[in-house]
Amino acid sequence: MAYFDAASSAPLHPVARQALLASLDEGWADPARLYREGRRARMVLDAAREAAAEAVGCRADELVFTSSGTRAVHSGIAGALAGRRRVGRHLIVSAVEHSSVLHSAEVHEAAGGTVTQVPVDRGGAVDPAAYGDALRADTALACLQSANHEVGTEQPVTEAAEVCRAAGVPLLVDAAQSLGWGPVEGDWSLLAASAHKWGGPAGVGLLVVRKGVRFAPQGPVDERESGRAAGFENIPAIVAAAASLRAVRAEAAEEALRLRELTERIRVRVPRAVPDVEVVGDPVRRLPGVVTFSCLYADGEVLLHELDREGFSVSSGSSCTSSTLTPSHVLRAMGVLSEGNVRVSLPPGAAEEDVERFLTVLPGAVAAVREKLGAPVATEVAHEQDVLVVDSLGKRCPIPVIELAKVIGDVPVGGLVRVLADDEAARLDIPAWCEMRGQEYVGEEPADKGTAYLIRRVG
């Protein structure tokens, strides 16, 4: 069995486990109490805060522990927006932020605020100049992840922080994916992170608010954690989080090199071993352990099942959870192929032989999925003037693309194919297919049912 989904949640680091066990006996009392057990809990909590702050590169009194990374993001954004309410109600986010950031933006918009989503390039990164252009006189807060959770691309945080600082706008960095690898460089104002992403326990997030940043915690008053994180402190988990952060940092430089070499193998060899694959994300500025690719004519979820049966736990941006079936907003924003998407995120310590076995197994798994989907489907193909019409209504991606690929050779060079589809993913996958295949994507238009996509045969 190989667990290759560290970007979702990393297995508990041995140091986290030890620290958790050791502090179960010292950390259960209320640190606000003045008696012995309370004082001991307070000492343990303070020491964990010092350790975490050192790893982040901030003052201990700038850092509070929240109950999750999601909570850190929610509270950080809400508090910073409220603290700068007088300046205005404009919020900037990148288009590829984690859902906790985007959902916070939705709430802000629903409450009358305005939001600008800064687009990303095909590699998944924002352009700092474009980020700067989004700044307005009424901008209360800007948010940018340190690295993307789906494709691993690192964002230009230092440069974005500079343009924000020049405009007097605080920048909140969601460092969930990168904090285990090193501190976030640059002059950021707020930072959020999540312990279970670096091998700490679930139930602990970090929220850092730099001194001087206006911040007004929202929700009911609660004295704990400087009023910024309501609820009884989970001290054993906090201790485990801080201890494991130090531990992974101590191993980070060496392990990053090792994982980077392993993910590079995947980047290079998957497109050789599997036909019609697009590796997505920045090839250089990226997290050490994450590599993501999309396989044309394959269903992401079916592919995950196939790989799970082979003993590999990976994730997919196509339909990555048990409850959502929409293509990832990240892949959509990047404009890359979303179908048959696979994210491999290696945990520290991932074995070389598991990666090799993955590379051996993958081509067969993809072929099996494609074979299942490639079985003849009843497609009504009708020549109508000079346009070949493919009716893929009611069929889920990647079927529309598969049907397009089957008929493109039937029209002359310069001729048009019109694909009718009502699966939203087609909007992303048909243009992506055209780019991969060197065909011209003409555009889309509303049809009687669904949407019509027009493709001109070039070669």
Place this chain on the structure above:
Amino acid sequence: MAYFDAASSAPLHPVARQALLASLDEGWADPARLYREGRRARMVLDAAREAAAEAVGCRADELVFTSSGTRAVHSGIAGALAGRRRVGRHLIVSAVEHSSVLHSAEVHEAAGGTVTQVPVDRGGAVDPAAYGDALRADTALACLQSANHEVGTEQPVTEAAEVCRAAGVPLLVDAAQSLGWGPVEGDWSLLAASAHKWGGPAGVGLLVVRKGVRFAPQGPVDERESGRAAGFENIPAIVAAAASLRAVRAEAAEEALRLRELTERIRVRVPRAVPDVEVVGDPVRRLPGVVTFSCLYADGEVLLHELDREGFSVSSGSSCTSSTLTPSHVLRAMGVLSEGNVRVSLPPGAAEEDVERFLTVLPGAVAAVREKLGAPVATEVAHEQDVLVVDSLGKRCPIPVIELAKVIGDVPVGGLVRVLADDEAARLDIPAWCEMRGQEYVGEEPADKGTAYLIRRVG
């Protein structure tokens, strides 16, 4: 060392520890994922939900796990109020709820809602009829704790639920103090609880919303826990919480009898062994392990230090945390003495010999504190017409009461003493002293500085 502050936080139950350790290896993955580790995490989570629901007496799909009891209360109140927004914006709470409830009520009021605080009797309980009288056509939600956290008094939840049900208003029960002892009876609609109060780990709360109760989760959207508790699930802690709830329930009937006998000893023997003590809270309808008393002429915080030195960890409603110095809102609402307040809350398994030693040590500890405070203080006593004036401005309680007690014998029966004080606690403690001493409390009036309290000597 004896830890007598279980109402703040109970030491981790051995079953909780075992379950936590056992599930660290199975519960770290994302339960929303479809691969093996994710499916296993989901199974473990589902089993914990079933177990917790059985202990609460609800359906598994009515129960979600939050990151703390405080979060369960905040989310429960906010969601229920929003769900019934069309009915109105009136909220009912008792005057002695936990701060998480009262702070939620403050936020609601600040946002334009209205709040009725139902008063309690001298024993700390609400009157169901008075609770019913507070119901209005625009009442969206009513909140009532199952038992009070400071004095242990059980509330008439069944009766309150009945009047609420008759009016079509959902009742939210804060069961933080009682859930380890048994399910909450009655036809309530929502319930909140906290695992570390029953010996579970920190970081886990329960929120139950009965089917049919209108509920609209607030804050940014998050798919986890039916959209009612944002953030990655802390499955090992959740498993430990559910397992320990079953374990404490299995021992509850027997242990309740044992602790009830021990707290009864304290109720009976403290007033015999220590002069000028008032035991507060309902003598019969109360939690098994909680007993609270107030000591005239003693400072609660100094008394806690004294008891801590003797090896007892207890709490005080006078100035009970390291960051607040105001008298407890609970004691204030009950109209009982707040000075020199001590709450003893025995954890399951508390040793009889520790309770005996506490009873042996307490009289000396109280005497020592009183001696420190009773040292001669520069009090300007001036006869002014028929009124003896005591200037206690700038002096913290219990000094004003001590000075009052020293001079009451100097005025003739029927004569008046006028105490000038600016410590807020005097407003509570001077009337309470009058009641304990059989003197007449005439009333208060604003003075040039602080407040003047008028007392007539009766005997």
